[in-house]
């Protein structure tokens with residue numbers, strides 16, 4: 001119901017669209033950082049980033065930290081695949097790896113800065129406002145390093161636990177403006193690992209706000225990325241998928257439809273006055289999507305998609321394989337495979353499925369990819385588990 005009520009806000013004077021070809025529609029919610037209409041999130045953030053208690057560049061330990069990260073997260077099996085044109089045969093199993101997969105630049109940098117923060121502040125209490133990235137193993141590793149997640153009670157983060165002088169890490173996908181405001185008032189050391197491509201999206205919605213556009217944000221409405229982006233927007237709606245969208249629109253609500261509607265209303269010559277679109281997908285996500293489109297063209301028996309279950313970009317990789325009718329198994333860790341020939345996996349729409357005898361007998365061709373938050377080691381652990389299951393089969 002909130003969705004319908006808020007949709008009435010859409011016919012604002014102008015509409016800004018985040019992705020021109022795949023607009024998705026979802027429940028609308030309103031998250032604002034302040035009831036104060038004079039509050040300007042951009043100005044606030046700019047000032048925050050200039051403060052002495054703010055760091056987003058790391059602490060001069062890049063080389064040693066990257067060595068450690070490589071030790072912890074790279075994999076021989078992935079190296080073998082890369083060295084052999086992304087395809088290699090073990091026994092009667094051929095594994096084909098997507099040519100772009102796994103850790104992206106932004107994720108690697110976020111993990112690097114978080115590791116550096118632990119070294120820089122060995123005795124400080126260190127908090128993080130959410131998962132650093134969408135990977136359970138990397139998050140667990142940070143927990144082991146005593147980087148603690150701010151507790152959440154009934155959906156609300158308990159910032160009361162944070163004390164002056166503590167260190168607080170903002171994850172790769174950023175934090176909402178109200179969280180940054182709370183933290184700056186507490187006078188803590190902020191270590192900001194927000195990816196620069198995420199802040200680029202914030203800048204886009206900022207611009208749309210200034211032009212009095214309504215921003216259409218494509219994403220899951222409860223996702224931290226979406227919440228953070230919405231906190232920089234003025235008027236906005238959040239759209240998730242075509243199914244939800246069809247509940248509210250007679251036709252498919254795509255960027256092109258919005259554009260056509262605007263053309264009818266205002267005339268072709270004036271459409272740019274009322275409609276703007278930005279493709280905000282980052283290079284890393286685009287490359288992984290392009291790579292899986294190439295991979296699904298190959299002959300294969302099944303696909304293994306490795307990545308955190310709350311990772312949007314991994315979900316899209318699974319979606320592409322499902323759309324092609326390939327039996328595709330989205331796992332968040334290798335532990336989802338086994339015991340025996342058994343797997344617990346997610347489908348793109350979120351259903352958790354358990355399947356016995358998922359690996360057929362005989363020679364197999366398996367496609368493998370992973371989301372931007374997945375270190376090589378965990379993608380390859382999935383492959384290793386598949387191989388050992390097949391050998392024992």
Ligand code: SF4
Nearest residue numbers: 104106107195197282
């Ligand atoms: S997927 Fe893109 S936006 Fe997200 S962290 Fe990686 S580079 Fe940044």
